[in-house]
Amino acid sequence: MLVKTILADRETIFLDGLESLLTSGEQFFYRIVGRCNSSSELMEKLDYTDVNLLITEINLGDNESTDFLKEIRKNHKDLSICVLSSYTADKFVRGAFVSGADGFVSKYNDIKELLRALATISNGKTFLSEGLQMTPSLQKNQSNDDQNKNSFIDEFQLIEKLTKREMQVLQQIAQAKTNGEIGKQLFISDQTVGVHRKNIMRKLSLRNTNALIKFAYDNGLV
Numbered sequence: 001m002l003v004k005t006i007l008a009d010r011e012t013i014f015l016d017g018l019e020s021l022l023t024s025g026e027q028f029f030y031r032i033v034g035r036c037n038s039s040s041e042l043m044e045k046l047d048y049t050d051v052n053l054l055i056t057e058i059n060l061g062d063n064e065s066t067d068f069l070k071e072i073r074k075n076h077k078d079l080s081i082c083v084l085s086s087y088t089a090d091k092f093v094r095g096a097f098v099s100g101a102d103g104f105v106s107k108y109n110d111i112k113e114l115l116r117a118l119a120t121i122s123n124g125k126t127f128l129s130e131g132l133q134m135t136p137s138l139q140k141n142q143s144n145d146d147q148n149k150n151s152f153i154d155e156f157q158l159i160e161k162l163t164k165r166e167m168q169v170l171q172q173i174a175q176a177k178t179n180g181e182i183g184k185q186l187f188i189s190d191q192t193v194g195v196h197r198k199n200i201m202r203k204l205s206l207r208n209t210n211a212l213i214k215f216a217y218d219n220g221l222v
Helices: 012-023 039-048 067-075 090-098 111-122 146-160 164-173 179-186 190-204 209-218
Strands: 003-008 030-036 053-056 080-085 103-106
Touching: 003 012, 003 039, 012 030, 030 039, 039 053, 039 067, 053 111, 067 080, 080 090, 080 111, 090 103, 103 111, 164 179, 164 190, 164 209, 179 190, 190 209
Parallel strands: 003 030, 003 053, 053 080, 080 103
Antiparallel strands: none
């Protein structure tokens, strides 16, 4: 039986690759019936599309928390929901499950891990990607309080301020590399790296390299 699937992610080129992986070779049983780049588009499409499975990023640009998953779960109780995200900090993983996700896979894993997740949640079980965790005190059926919601909003807004190049520099900084080493890795001058470093600290309201490293690890950016 074909698994009617909707894919949601901000990046169209990522959706192209994911659709190709899920519908080629041995994965012929996935039928992509919709693709979305925002949570509003996603919820609208779910209302008029016959679908069994949703694979979605948690930050779709027009949402500032995982609350859109709550709305989806409320209106589509039998839908299997798998989060496929680059936001892998504990609070994001926890928030996704609290909001109704059945599985959570890091984008840093390979396609085999995603397929394991899809097979697991199709059998009515939950799946957590290798290397990820959430605090045991919050389970899937518990409510997300205002403090957690504000934390999501703050982190999303901060991360969204960074350009792709600044994200690349931050990821290198988190590996304790010098400006010169980062410059060689990214094919830019160490002076340019220094400018990016200052801009990142300004945008994130952080004062030193240790704070940058902590921010990167706390938010699953490395």
